[in-house]
Amino acid sequence: MSTVTTDPHAHAEHEHHGPAKGLKRWLYTTNHKDIGTLYLLFSLLMFFIGGAMAMVIRAELFQPGLQIVEPNFFNQMTTVHGLIMVFGAVMPAFTGLANWLIPMMIGAPDMALPRMNNWSFWILPFAFSILLASLFMEGGGPSFGWTFYAPLSTTYSNDSTALFVFSVHIMGISSIMGAINVIVTIMNLRAPGMTYMKMPLFVWTWFITAYLLIAVMPVLAGVVTMVLTDKYFGTSFFDAAGGGDPVLFQHIFWFFGHPEVYIMILPAFGIISSIVPTFARKPLFGYASMVYATSSIALLSFLVWAHHMFTTGMPVAAELFFMYCTMLIAVPTGVKVFNWVATMWRGAMTFEVPMMFSLAFIVLFTIGGFSGLMLAITPADFQYHDTYFVVAHFHYVLVTGAIFSIMAAAYYWLPKWTGHMYDETLGQWHFWCSLISVNVLFFPMHFVGLAGMPRRIPDYALQFADFNALISIGGFAFGLSQLLFVALVVKCIKGGEKATDQVWEGAEGLEWTIPSPAPYHSFTTPPEVK
Amino acid sequence: MALKHQPVVIKLCLLTAAMFGFGYALVPLYDVFCDLTGLNGKTSTMAATAAAAIPDKQREVLVEFIARPNNNMPWVFEPVVHKLRVHPGEIHRIDYLAHNITGRSMTAQAVPSVSPGQAALYFNKMECFCFTQQHLTAGQQLLMPLQFYVDPALPEQFSTITLSYTLYEVDAVAPVTAETATGDNNE
Numbered sequence: 001m002s003t004v005t006t007d008p009h010a011h012a013e014h015e016h017h018g019p020a021k022g023l024k025r026w027l028y029t030t031n032h033k034d035i036g037t038l039y040l041l042f043s044l045l046m047f048f049i050g051g052a053m054a055m056v057i058r059a060e061l062f063q064p065g066l067q068i069v070e071p072n073f074f075n076q077m078t079t080v081h082g083l084i085m086v087f088g089a090v091m092p093a094f095t096g097l098a099n100w101l102i103p104m105m106i107g108a109p110d111m112a113l114p115r116m117n118n119w120s121f122w123i124l125p126f127a128f129s130i131l132l133a134s135l136f137m138e139g140g141g142p143s144f145g146w147t148f149y150a151p152l153s154t155t156y157s158n159d160s161t162a163l164f165v166f167s168v169h170i171m172g173i174s175s176i177m178g179a180i181n182v183i184v185t186i187m188n189l190r191a192p193g194m195t196y197m198k199m200p201l202f203v204w205t206w207f208i209t210a211y212l213l214i215a216v217m218p219v220l221a222g223v224v225t226m227v228l229t230d231k232y233f234g235t236s237f238f239d240a241a242g243g244g245d246p247v248l249f250q251h252i253f254w255f256f257g258h259p260e261v262y263i264m265i266l267p268a269f270g271i272i273s274s275i276v277p278t279f280a281r282k283p284l285f286g287y288a289s290m291v292y293a294t295s296s297i298a299l300l301s302f303l304v305w306a307h308h309m310f311t312t313g314m315p316v317a318a319e320l321f322f323m324y325c326t327m328l329i330a331v332p333t334g335v336k337v338f339n340w341v342a343t344m345w346r347g348a349m350t351f352e353v354p355m356m357f358s359l360a361f362i363v364l365f366t367i368g369g370f371s372g373l374m375l376a377i378t379p380a381d382f383q384y385h386d387t388y389f390v391v392a393h394f395h396y397v398l399v400t401g402a403i404f405s406i407m408a409a410a411y412y413w414l415p416k417w418t419g420h421m422y423d424e425t426l427g428q429w430h431f432w433c434s435l436i437s438v439n440v441l442f443f444p445m446h447f448v449g450l451a452g453m454p455r456r457i458p459d460y461a462l463q464f465a466d467f468n469a470l471i472s473i474g475g476f477a478f479g480l481s482q483l484l485f486v487a488l489v490v491k492c493i494k495g496g497e498k499a500t501d502q503v504w505e506g507a508e509g510l511e512w513t514i515p516s517p518a519p520y521h522s523f524t525t526p527p528e529v530k
Numbered sequence: 531m532a533l534k535h536q537p538v539v540i541k542l543c544l545l546t547a548a549m550f551g552f553g554y555a556l557v558p559l560y561d562v563f564c565d566l567t568g569l570n571g572k573t574s575t576m577a578a579t580a581a582a583a584i585p586d587k588q589r590e591v592l593v594e595f596i597a598r599p600n601n602n603m604p605w606v607f608e609p610v611v612h613k614l615r616v617h618p619g620e621i622h623r624i625d626y627l628a629h630n631i632t633g634r635s636m637t638a639q640a641v642p643s644v645s646p647g648q649a650a651l652y653f654n655k656m657e658c659f660c661f662t663q664q665h666l667t668a669g670q671q672l673l674m675p676l677q678f679y680v681d682p683a684l685p686e687q688f689s690t691i692t693l694s695y696t697l698y699e700v701d702a703v704a705p706v707t708a709e710t711a712t713g714d715n716n717e
Contacts, residue, residue, distance in 0.1 A: 112535050180542045184535050218546050222553025237557060240641050241600060241698035248560050252553060315648050 019520055027122070030114035032099045033518060037417070038121050039096025040410075044486070046088030046128065047403075051479050053081035058475035061468050064460050074458035075143035076135060082146030083164075086264065087171045088128050090398065093406045094267040095120075095178045098206050101413065102182060104511035104518060105200045107191025107527045112184040120177035127170035134160035134167075145456060147257070150238035150249040154230045165228045172217045179213035182206055191510070193529035197288065200509050204291050205270030208298045212259045212266070215302075220256040223249065247312050254305035262301045264398060266294055268365075268405030269336055272358050274509070275412050276340050279355035280347030281506040286339040293332035293339075300329050310381045319378045326376035330369065337366055352504075353427035357408035360435050361401060368396030371446065386456075389449025395442045407434075407485065414489070415503045419517030420496030426488045433481035440474030573642050577661060578654035578679075585619035586682045593680065596694040597626055597640075604632050605666070607640075607697045610673070618682040625673040626659065626695070630666035637665045637700040645692045652681035653691060663700055 019025045019034065029035060056077045060068045069077070099117065103110055111117050135141035142164040144152035153161055186207050190199070199207075227249075229235040236242025238249045269290075277284045284290065306314060306322040314322075340362055349355070371393040375381050384390060407430075414422050444467045449455075453464045460468065499516040510529070514522045593616055595609035606629040616622055630636055640660040644650035655661075659674035666672060680691065 113539070176546055180539060180546075183542060184538045187538055188534055214542060214545055215549050218550035219553035219556075222550050226554075226557075240696060241639070245560070245564075248557065251560060252556050255553075255556065313645070313647055 028118070030110070030118050031520060032103050032111045032114070032117065033417075033520065035111075035117050035121050036096045036098075036100030039092045039099060042121070042124060043089050043093035043096060043406075044489075046084050046092065047482070049132070050081050050084035050089055051482065053077045053084070054475060055479050057081065058472040060458055061460070062472040063469070064462055064465050066459055069458070071458045072140055072143055075145075075456065076141045078456050079142045079145050079148075080131065080135065083131060083142075083168075084128070085398070086146065086260070087168075087175075088124075090264045090402045090406070091171075091175060092124060094206075094209070094264070094402075095175070097202075097267065097271070097406070097409055097413075098178070098182055100417065101511060102185055102203055102206060103189070104514065104522055105203050105509055106186065106189060106194055107510050107523045107529065108185060108189035109521065109524050109526075111181050112189055113181045116177050117181055120174045120181065123170050124174050127167040127174065130163050130170070131167040134163040137163070147253060148224075148227065149253070150227060150230065150246045153227050154238055157231070161231055162228065165224045168224045169221055172221045175213050176217050179210035179217075182210040183214075186210075191523070191526040191529050197291070198529060200270075201273035201284065201287070201290055201294075202267065202270035205266040205273075205294050208294050209263050209266045212263050212298055212301065216256040216259040216263075219252065220260075223252045223256065226252070247309075250309050250312065251306070254308045255302075257308065258305040259298075259301040261394075261397070262297055264402045265365075266298065268361070268402050269294060271405045271409045271412075272340060272361055273336075275354050275358045275408055276343050276362075278412075278504050278506045278508070279352060279358075280344045280349050282343055282347040283508075284339070285342035285345075286335070289335055290339055293335040296332040297329060300325060300332075304329065307376055307381075310378050311385045323376055323378045327373060330373055333369055337362060337369075352411075353422070353424065353431055354408045354412035356428070356431045356435075357404050357411065360431070361404045361408065364396055364400035364404065364438075368393055368401055371396060384449065386454055387449040388445045388453045388455055391455050392442050392445035392449055395445070399442065400438055404434075410485075410489070412504075413511075414492055415499035416511060416516050416518055418493050418496075419499055419515075420492050421499050421503075422488055422492040422496065426484060426491070430481060430484040430488060433484065434478060437474050437477035437481055441471055441478050442474070444471050444474075573644050573650045573653055573655065577658070578656050584682075585617045587617050589618055589682075590615050591618055591680050591684065591688070592690045593622075594690065594692040595624065595626075596692060597697070598695075599697045600699070603638065603697055603699050605630050605636070605638065605697060607695070616680055618680045618684055621656065621677060621679045623657075623675060623677045625675055627671065628664060628666060628674055628697070629671045630668060633668045635665065635667045637663050638697050639663050639700050640695045640697045643694045643696070645694065646688065649684065649688045649691045652684040652688075653693065654679055654681060660695065 019029065019031065026034065026038060029038075054077075056069060057074065060066075060074055099111065102108075131141070137158070137160045139158035139160065141160045142148065142153070142157070144157055148164070153164075186199070186203060196204075226235070226237040230237050230239055230244070234242075236244040238244045238246045240246065273284055273290060304322055304326045306318060307326045310319055310322075351359075371389065375384050375390065375393055411422060411427060448464045448467045448471075451464065453460055501515055502512045503516060504512075510523075510527060511518070513527070593614045595612055595614075597607050597609050599605050599607045606627070608627055610625045610627060614622060614624065626640075628638070642655075642658070642660050644653050655676065655678045657675055657677040659676065664672065664674065684691075
């Protein structure tokens with residue numbers, strides 16, 4: 001099991017049964033590993049496109065006053081940056097990891113619905129082409145913020161809104177199909193003996209995430225459809241003139257939006273729960289409590305949406321309800337953080353790049369969680385609402401949370417995917433550059449936010465100038481650091497030290513029992529799990 | 531293999547469809563919820579009957595009146611008085627002036643909103659121009675009446691109530707909305 005096939009003839013024979021050649025391989029593929037790769041590469045491309053938009057934002061904000069772009073274009077950048085990062089970078093990256101890893105982790109030969117899997121990936125490039133193309137329309141692309149609040153997106157938007165709506169529809173369909181596939185795979189294709197409570201946590205967190213996706217992506221589809229019909233077909237869901245209510249938009253949007261943020265973090269919890277035990281060389285502390293904590297977070301996520309709306313004039317009773325529910329989420333999240341710390345306690349730890357990103361995740365995600373708790377305090381939120389403090393908060397949970405976990409996962413499983421060890425030195429450089437620059441980028445945002453700098457503005461008061469220059473420098477450094485990651489991935493695909501089956505000394509799980517690189521078809525006969 | 535997956539796939543597709551429906555169901559649910567709680571300052575569309583309660587002479591509430599035409603509405607629209615100190619339970623009548631300064635006949639609908647929202651449940655309109663649409667010919671002026679009383683049951687913490695009207699042109703809205711505009715819970 002631990003020997004790697006190096007015989008070139010065996011390799012050639014393997015190729016023969018392997019993938020088709022050329023572009024058709026990728027277009028027609030129903031193989032979970034190919035589709036996983038496509039998702040991951042697509043996500044990386046989107047990460048850089050969304051990142052380029054962030055660079056435009058930071059360049060404009062480097063100095064007060066209007067320097068580089070028009071305010072309307074600035075607003076398009078903030079809007080499309082958000083949409084691309086949420087729906088184009090983070091979500092497809094997690095779906096890609098799910099495609100690659102779930103079948104290998106539960107001992108299944110492939111995803112349960114391989115043709116649908118192909119389709120759910122291949123509609124994504126169309127969705128994002130439509131969205132990006134809308135930027136070149138007369139009057140520009142969507143500029144109402146990624147939250148597309150009515151009436152900004154209905155009464156005051158231009159015709160690119162129609163393209164925005166259709167692209168969100170396609171992204172939603174893609175996510176829902178991906179989620180259905182994950183659930184069916186996990187329910188029906190687990191290897192004999194793999195009970196639910198023996199599943200790796202990454203599989204568990206994805207199982208719960210998939211249910212969240214099915215529960216809320218249709219609500220997003222509904223709300224964008226309402227925006228579309230309000231704008232073009234004379235309905236008045238959000239228009240007071242016809243009996244609607246713009247605040248209703250916010251309720252429906254955040255009913256989707258809050259579970260959405262957990263969609264972007266639960267798989268991250270699964271990744272960290274896989275990596276920390278490996279490099280601490282100890283089993284995960286409190287496996288069952290991790291499963292229950294994830295489920296509680298998912299259930300609570302449906303009861304907290306209005307904490308995004310504290311300033312809309314809700315009754316005090318409702319504000320208190322949403323405040324307490326929100327704070328309650330800190331309990332299961334705390335359980336997770338303590339479990340990771342307990343896993344490391346007295347472990348024989350080593351600090352390879354995946355572990356470094358995981359440790360950074362635990363610390364920095366917790367900072368993001370704490371600023372979230374501050375925002376949950378209703379009276380305090382009246383000060384923080386719509387300031388850079390909010391921007392700091394959600395970038396701590398999404399960049400140093402979700403993105404760092406995706407980076408950790410990429411480093412952790414890259415040897416299994418490519419069959420080569422990545423360049424550890426280059427990886428450490430990438431980690432340290434990212435870690436330092438990301439904190440230079442986002443930490444001062446807390447201060448300018450508390451001092452009253454509003455978000456989504458191209459210009460700002462003079463007293464914020466120094467911090468903003470610093471933030472922009474951090475932003476450029478973080479953006480450039482990610483090029484190291486691309487160089488590393490390319491280098492690792494091309495060659496490098498051969499990886500063993502187990503890759504990491506302390507790694508446990510079915511995916512580490514098959515050769516590296518993982519053969520095109522794995523677990524064609526299910527393994528026996530004891 | 532496919533047969534094994536079918537039941538789960540069907541259930542998940544139904545769940546997806548149900549959640550899409552739920553998104554739309556939130557619209558009427560929200561209206562019912564607002565009616566019950568007065569959330570968002572929605573007042574009743576029904577004319578209130580005369581106050582049965584005795585006016586509470588001990589207490590005074592300041593009622594402020596705001597009126598504005600919608601962005602695309604060229605009329606002049608304002609209350610004749612802007613503030614009134616009232617005793618809860620007392621019936622008052624004030625007028626709003628509407629003036630169609632354009633050269634064409636237009637139909638308008640005023641939509642009320644009360645702030646703070648929870649006070650909406652205690653603000654009763656016995657007669658209001660907002661219950662019907664207003665048709666004004668070119669250059670025509672009209673004094674439109676509002677008769678109201680504040681329910682003496684208004685909780686102690688409210689000392690000021692702001693009633694705001696926004697005036698919309700009805701013709702500008704596509705005919706599809708006629709249904710929603712006259713719908714029972716909508717205002």
